[in-house]
Amino acid sequence: MKPSKVTLLNPRTNEYEFLGPIGASLMITVLPGILYLLHLGCTPKGCPSLELVKNLPTPSYFISLFTLDNFFQLFDLHAFLIYIAYLLYLVVSWYLLPGRWIQGTTLRDGNKLLYKENGFKSLVITIGGMLAIILFKGSDSVLFISEKFIGLMTASVLVSYTLAICVYLASFRKGYVLLALGGNSGNVIYDFMIGRELNPRIGWFDIKYFVELRVGIFAWVILNITMAAKQYDDLGDLTIGMFLVILFQGWYAVDSAYNESAVLTTMDITTDGFGWMLSFGNISWLGFVYGLQTRYLAMHPVHLSWLQTALIVCIQSVGYTIFRSANNEKNLFRNDPGDVRVKHLKYITTDAGSRLIISGWWGRARHINYLGDWIMSWAWCLPCGFDNIFPYFYILYFAILLIHRELRDEEKCRRKYGKDWTRYCEIVRWRIIPGIY
Structure with a gap:
């Protein structure tokens, strides 16, 4: 019996990356822990020091991070609702703002998908809106974001896992589905981590493309502006260091959004499926790790x-x-x-x-x-x-x-x-x- 066209286009993955299922399991469980360690361990009283790294943190150190106060920060319903509203804002912006439709690279089935390019406009409006709020209402008007930082981070983690689970299950739907060549091993944990479907979509809305250049990058910029507002509120001024980090990272984010179409030729879009790796990486890790410096400077100013x-x-x-x-x-x-x-x-x-x-x-x-x-x-x-x-x-x-x-x-x-x-x-x-x- 000859294999079907779908089978030929979606061959079984025979080689693993990231140490296979064991590596995938470690990434899924360890990386969120590192995310929380970085932020729960750094407070106005102090942050992880070089001595802690040299001596390796003890189990009691990790336990000490999860105080009752931190527990309530972790699971903050108000922060979760704020984060959902933020996601809805991004989706509505994608839908309503005008933008040109551009073609992606040719897929191995011969198709070329269309993508709506309006991320730059959306980011400029987002930055402009935040700056306008701070200008007319004062820096303290956005401080609730920094106060709910841990809760917002938890919300992002929950969203990233939920999205990864949904797209993984959806990849088994009836009909033609183009899978990633590296994500069809048959091992649930590995395929869930690395991504099974190449281009999961809801109509014209491409989930991977949207997550790649919107959710985490916009959160990174918003959190950076918030941390600058916090430093200003505490000191009555901005340090040169904070200004430089805000400028450099903001420019990088704006540059990425301005050159939005360039992402269509990257490995993330052309080769990797959309799974936990890209979901957690672009939503939680990018959004809350890439801005480590501004959060540090907000709590520990450097001149x-x-x-x-x-x-x-x-x-x-x-x-x-x-x-x-x-x-x-x-x-x-x-x-x-x-x-x-x-x-x-x-x-x-x-x-x-x-x-x-x-x-x-x-x-x-x-x-x-x-x-x-x-x-x-x-x-x-x-x-x-x-x-x-x-x-x-x-x-x-x-x-x-x-x-x-x-x-x-x-x-x-x-x-x-x-x-x-x-x-x-x-x-x-x-x-x-x-x-x-």
């Missing part, structure tokens, strides 16, 4: 010298230049190789018909944009000073994330291009950091 400020601005400028220039170069080349800005680039053509750039930014390293991303992470953390290791968690996490992502991408490209990828790697030798790695 920078002008020399320190200038150095941090230089680091941010270098990182952003590499990150944005490299990404723009790649996107321009993919969309129109004859564009005057990229037609000078050298490339090799693979048997699959793809063109791999071997000059310009991408001739320096195969993932040169990751280098720019990581350099910027230092500029976001340095304004916090060196009294505590807490705000520097992001640098370590981000390095691990980028290296692991690079390894995953390398493996997928090796399978896709075969000998052509080997030839490409011989020409572009370095992975992320030219001359080092």
